[in-house]
Amino acid sequence: MSQLYDLRVRxxxxxxxxxxxAMDVKGKLGLRSGKLLALIMPSTADDPEVIEKLxxxxxEILNLSL
Amino acid sequence: xxxxxxxxxVLAALLACLLLGVGGILALMHxxxxxxxxxxxxxxxxxxxxxxxxxEAREISKMKAVSEVLLADPEVRDAFVAKDRTRLxxxxxxxxxxxxxxGITNWMFHTPEPNMAVFLRVHNPGKFDDHLxxxxxxxxxxxxxxxxxxxxxxxxxxxxxIRPFHDSKGGVTGYVEFGEELGQFMHxxxxxxxxxxxxxxxxQFVDRQFWADSSAVWKRRDNWxxxxxxxxxxxxxxxxxxxxxxxxxxxxxxxGKVLERYRSGNAVFVRGIFPIHDAAGKAVGAMFxxxxxxxxxxxMKRTERTLxxxxxxxxxxxxxxxxxxxxxxxxRRLDHIIGVATxxxxxxxxxxxxxxxxxxxxxxxxxxEQFRRVFLDVLxxxxxxxxxx
Numbered sequence: 023m024s025q026l027y028d029l030r031v032r033x034x035x036x037x038x039x040x041x042x043x044a045m046d047v048k049g050k051l052g053l054r055s056g057k058l059l060a061l062i063m064p065s066t067a068d069d070p071e072v073i074e075k076l077x078x079x080x081x082e083i084l085n086l087s088l
Numbered sequence: 089x090x091x092x093x094x095x096x097x098v099l100a101a102l103l104a105c106l107l108l109g110v111g112g113i114l115a116l117m118h119x120x121x122x123x124x125x126x127x128x129x130x131x132x133x134x135x136x137x138x139x140x141x142x143x144e145a146r147e148i149s150k151m152k153a154v155s156e157v158l159l160a161d162p163e164v165r166d167a168f169v170a171k172d173r174t175r176l177x178x179x180x181x182x183x184x185x186x187x188x189x190x191g192i193t194n195w196m197f198h199t200p201e202p203n204m205a206v207f208l209r210v211h212n213p214g215k216f217d218d219h220l221x222x223x224x225x226x227x228x229x230x231x232x233x234x235x236x237x238x239x240x241x242x243x244x245x246x247x248x249x250i251r252p253f254h255d256s257k258g259g260v261t262g263y264v265e266f267g268e269e270l271g272q273f274m275h276x277x278x279x280x281x282x283x284x285x286x287x288x289x290x291x292q293f294v295d296r297q298f299w300a301d302s303s304a305v306w307k308r309r310d311n312w313x314x315x316x317x318x319x320x321x322x323x324x325x326x327x328x329x330x331x332x333x334x335x336x337x338x339x340x341x342x343x344g345k346v347l348e349r350y351r352s353g354n355a356v357f358v359r360g361i362f363p364i365h366d367a368a369g370k371a372v373g374a375m376f377x378x379x380x381x382x383x384x385x386x387x388m389k390r391t392e393r394t395l396x397x398x399x400x401x402x403x404x405x406x407x408x409x410x411x412x413x414x415x416x417x418x419x420r421r422l423d424h425i426i427g428v429a430t431x432x433x434x435x436x437x438x439x440x441x442x443x444x445x446x447x448x449x450x451x452x453x454x455x456x457e458q459f460r461r462v463f464l465d466v467l468x469x470x471x472x473x474x475x476x477x
Contacts, residue, residue: 046427058433
């Protein structure tokens with residue numbers, strides 16, 4: 023399982039735990055990181071740049087340190 | 089507040105317009121107030137000068153008529169021809185109180201040239217045989233006609249009429265003179281206009297002893313030493329402010345001059361000056377005029393305040409209307425597009441952008457909706473997504 027997919031899972035757990043609007047939050051994260059979360063699969067290859075962007079977006083939008 | 093947002097920039101621009109508008113109105117009102125005050129001050133000076141001229145002409149005309157009637161009185165004529173001072177004074181003294189009521193304060197008989205002395209002062213019978221040596225004395229002796237004008241004598245600065253007195257054979261037996269104190273004119277002018285006046289005489293044209301004598305005759309304080317360059321002949325107010333003047337009285341322009349606008353308590357005044365000429369045409373003094381412009385000035389200030397309030401209210405309403413229009417026509421619709429775009433990226437493929445108008449933003453909405461559909465079509469062909477479905 024890639025690191026990217028792991029980030030996606032943890033983000034979805036956070037959204038569910040905080041009972042947030044999933045489409046809105048995922049949309050913002052996708053736009054901020056430049057990657058559609060729906061396209062991140064266990065087999066998706068890790069891209070360090072995308073990983074950093076997604077972590078920064080998660081911190082900013084969800085206050086989630088990944 | 090987001091400083092980079094269009095809403096903030098538009099609001100800042102509108103507030104700048106508001107400030108400019110209020111500033112412009114303030115400047116305009118200030119200019120208008122100053123200009124109208126100046127016009128009013130100029131009018132008060134020129135009006136006072138005209139009124140003074142009218143009164144002077146009217147009174148001189150009256151004194152001419154009185155002298156005409158006197159010349160036709162054989163008893164007066166005979167007494168003057170006979171140089172019978174007691175009889176002449178008896179006849180004149182009976183008339184003098186009536187003339188005085190009409191403003192004629194000075195009445196003199198003069199002997200003919202070359203001696204030309206005062207034969208009788210009806211207003212001051214105990215003083216006679218003195219020589220006045222004034223311009224009008226020389227002029228009437230030269231022309232043997234009526235001479236009029238303002239002239240200083242021991243009884244004060246007055247508008248005067250002097251004319252030859254003829255005996256039954258037509259020869260000049262002397263001269264008769266009537267005069268009205270110019271101070272009286274000021275009080276008449278004040279009654280008509282409500283303005284205050286002060287009559288000043290340049291010391292270079294007034295003899296010190298002359299002034300002391302006239303002060304004694306009129307039982308007024310000798311004010312010679314009150315001011316350096318001039319003496320105050322009369323004034324209609326107790327205020328000293330009216331006669332504050334640093335220049336030379338003889339250099340006052342012919343059309344008069346506005347000196348200042350000033351406040352005293354809640355009242356606002358304008359002060360001006362115009363020259364007074366003697367019979368020879370020399371500017372020997374000046375008259376100050378003070379007009380109360382409080383009602384005009386306060387009305388202008390009220391208008392200024394009202395205009396500012398109206399402008400602020402109008403611009404505030406304008407700002408509210410513009411911001412409301414911007415919000416409903418642009419910002420809210422852009423927020424909608426951003427929201428839909430975000431949700432689509434988040435996986436909500438059902439949200440659509442509603443095209444609400446055919447305006448510029450509407451065209452963008454339509455374009456974005458078309459773009460959204462293309463984007464969804466692309467997504468349907470992504471293998472990862474197909475697997476999850």
